[in-house]
Amino acid sequence: MQVSENFLSGDAKEALSSDMASRYSLEIDGKEAYGGAKFSEEVLHTTEKLVARLYGSRYAEVRPIGGHIASEIVLLSLVSRKDNVLSIPESNGGYTGYEGGYLPQMLGFKNYHIPYDNATQEIRLDKLEKLMQVTSPTLLVLGQSFFVRHYDLKAIREICDRHGTKLAYDGSHVMGLIAGKAFQKDVLDYCDVLFGSTHKSFFGPQGGIILTNDEDIYDTMSRNITWRSMDNFHPSRVAALGVATEEMIRSGEKYASLVASNSHSLGKELNDNGIGVRFSPWFSETHQILIDPQSLSKSGLDFRTFSERLEENGIITDREGRVGTAEISRYGLNNMHEIAELILKVFRGESVKDRVKEMLSNMSLKY
Numbered sequence: 051m052q053v054s055e056n057f058l059s060g061d062a063k064e065a066l067s068s069d070m071a072s073r074y075s076l077e078i079d080g081k082e083a084y085g086g087a088k089f090s091e092e093v094l095h096t097t098e099k100l101v102a103r104l105y106g107s108r109y110a111e112v113r114p115i116g117g118h119i120a121s122e123i124v125l126l127s128l129v130s131r132k133d134n135v136l137s138i139p140e141s142n143g144g145y146t147g148y149e150g151g152y153l154p155q156m157l158g159f160k161n162y163h164i165p166y167d168n169a170t171q172e173i174r175l176d177k178l179e180k181l182m183q184v185t186s187p188t189l190l191v192l193g194q195s196f197f198v199r200h201y202d203l204k205a206i207r208e209i210c211d212r213h214g215t216k217l218a219y220d221g222s223h224v225m226g227l228i229a230g231k232a233f234q235k236d237v238l239d240y241c242d243v244l245f246g247s248t249h250k251s252f253f254g255p256q257g258g259i260i261l262t263n264d265e266d267i268y269d270t271m272s273r274n275i276t277w278r279s280m281d282n283f284h285p286s287r288v289a290a291l292g293v294a295t296e297e298m299i300r301s302g303e304k305y306a307s308l309v310a311s312n313s314h315s316l317g318k319e320l321n322d323n324g325i326g327v328r329f330s331p332w333f334s335e336t337h338q339i340l341i342d343p344q345s346l347s348k349s350g351l352d353f354r355t356f357s358e359r360l361e362e363n364g365i366i367t368d369r370e371g372r373v374g375t376a377e378i379s380r381y382g383l384n385n386m387h388e389i390a391e392l393i394l395k396v397f398r399g400e401s402v403k404d405r406v407k408e409m410l411s412n413m414s415l416k417y
């Protein structure tokens with residue numbers, strides 16, 4: 051129940067651990083630079099087509115080896131040194147990489163925080179407009195690591211258009227939900243670029259993808275990959291991504307809608323029965339729910355000690371209060387009353403180790 055992880059199917063694992071895992075592959079001006087790479091290049095282009103088909107985009111870039119690298123490529127391509135960029139602050143669940151000392155310092159731009167309402171999990175559009183007037187940003191990056199609610203993309207696009215600002219969406223956490231049309235399925239109608247990890251709610255191998263309908267952006271990004279952001283793109287990983295994308299095309303919609311409904315139900319079950327979950331009564335629209343730390347501290351627990359206690363019982367979460375439903379949904383689990391009961395028992399100090407072991411031994415991949 052780790053929000054940043056998922057389960058790789060047997061077929062995807064086979065591709066990932068194939069002989070390609072130790073091979074090089076690179077095209078220069080459309081020609082292979084290495085002998086023996088014909089099929090690796092074919093796998094690359096097949097995967098690009100599959101991913102573009104899945105997201106309904108004109109272009110798909112599948113070489114980035116992670117969501118962070120995908121982000122770096124997008125920023126390198128859309129932002130110049132000394133430009134201003136807006137992103138959601140880490141204190142509101144935004145990604146740490148956009149904070150001053152990381153990507154902004156590396157790439158020489160200045161990051162400003164998008165005004166955000168913690169209580170409603172919404173961007174404050176009136177304040178955003180004012181900040182845009184003052185900073186004239188080149189790029190606004192949406193997306194969070196603690197991510198439970200959609201954005202008003204239409205309104206944000208209109209504000210961006212008024213200020214000549216490009217709009218990017220870091221969907222690292224929600225790529226699988228977007229692919230399965232359960233969350234912000236119209237991102238590419240409003241955003242210039244959608245990018246993110248392929249292993250969080252998207253059940254692929256660890257890696258990153260970038261999608262766009264804009265030819266100029268795509269060409270610029272292509273130039274910013276080889277020898278700038280990376281060299282080898284890990285052909286076996288791309289093969290595994292192709293396999294996972296086929297699986298997502300096949301059953302992504304059922305998977306993603308189960309993920310979203312499981313999150314809401316789990317949030318409600320826990321919140322009704324003793325572990326506070328933030329944002330009642332809707333709790334979450336994604337694959338993660340956020341535990342209210344105050345409800346833990348009353349029992350002398352914090353995120354870390356509670357997560358450690360869960361881990362002793364075979365339930366894996368992060369140490370930051372997020373609980374994920376992507377992986378259990380991939381297994382087809384839909385009885386959140388039962389899952390909540392296990393978590394609540396651990397919270398009260400009971401052991402559920404044997405019950406969890408038994409459940410795990412009966413589980414098999416559904417989607």
Ligand SMILES: *Cc1c(COP(=O)(O)O)cnc(C)c1O
Nearest residue numbers: 116117118145194195220222247
């Ligand atoms: C996880 C995450 C990243 C980094 O992704 P990696 O695949 O680990 O490189 C970037 N942005 C956001 C919003 C994330 O949550």
